[in-house]
Amino acid sequence: MTIAVVGGTGTLGRLVTSELRTRGLQVRVLSRSAPEHPIDLTTGDGLGPALKGCDVVVDASNNSSRRAAATLVAGSRRLLEAEQTAGVGHHVGVSVVGCEQVPVGYYKVKADQERAVERGPVPPGRTAGPPGRPAGPRKRSRGGSRRCGHGCCGWRTRPSAR
Numbered sequence: 001m002t003i004a005v006v007g008g009t010g011t012l013g014r015l016v017t018s019e020l021r022t023r024g025l026q027v028r029v030l031s032r033s034a035p036e037h038p039i040d041l042t043t044g045d046g047l048g049p050a051l052k053g054c055d056v057v058v059d060a061s062n063n064s065s066r067r068a069a070a071t072l073v074a075g076s077r078r079l080l081e082a083e084q085t086a087g088v089g090h091h092v093g094v095s096v097v098g099c100e101q102v103p104v105g106y107y108k109v110k111a112d113q114e115r116a117v118e119r120g121p122v123p124p125g126r127t128a129g130p131p132g133r134p135a136g137p138r139k140r141s142r143g144g145s146r147r148c149g150h151g152c153c154g155w156r157t158r159p160s161a162r
């Protein structure tokens, strides 16, 4: 299984990359400054070749500037379309718990990003809470949450809306 970590050079992305590699999984680090798989979510540059052959995408990209939506919302749509073209089967998004209750600034952008993922073409098409609460479908575990059933992360998740 090959997993692309978008934003794999960032704070969360580095940790995710390290954890996945510890589990023996093939990981590609994608970001503007990634030496092997440079991509830009605001333009789509590099996405096609970088995603070719990937089974799962973890989106740990971020932008907290006033232009956040260009990366997180439009960038997510661009990323999901490229994933669909590449045949990626599972998209893991990272969000901020309760962002939909704070419809201003960065939190509004994060809520818009969640909706873009939920409505996107790649299953399960949803996002999750802060780092440590990424999304995924399938196996149930205690508390009504589930564990990702794709053999990649095994993270505890919230049930998908679809």
Ligand SMILES: NC(=O)c1ccc[n+]([C@@H]2O[C@H](COP(=O)([O-])OP(=O)(O)OC[C@H]3O[C@@H](n4cnc5c(N)ncnc54)[C@H](OP(=O)(O)O)[C@@H]3O)[C@@H](O)[C@H]2O)c1
Pocket: 006, 007, 008, 009, 010, 011, 012, 013, 030, 031, 032, 033, 034, 039, 040, 041, 042, 059, 060, 061, 062, 063, 071, 094, 095, 096, 110, 129, 130, 131
């Ligand atoms: N840090 C927190 O405390 C916290 C809390 C709650 C939720 N989160 C969520 O966790 C996720 C990751 O946050 P973080 O703090 O780890 O972010 P971060 O450290 O700022 O890292 C951002 C990553 O995104 C990449 N990136 C930025 N713009 C890009 C673009 N146009 N195209 C491609 N890649 C781009 C950066 O690499 P390049 O510069 O090389 O492109 C970098 O790898 C976000 O969804 C955030 O909302 C974080």
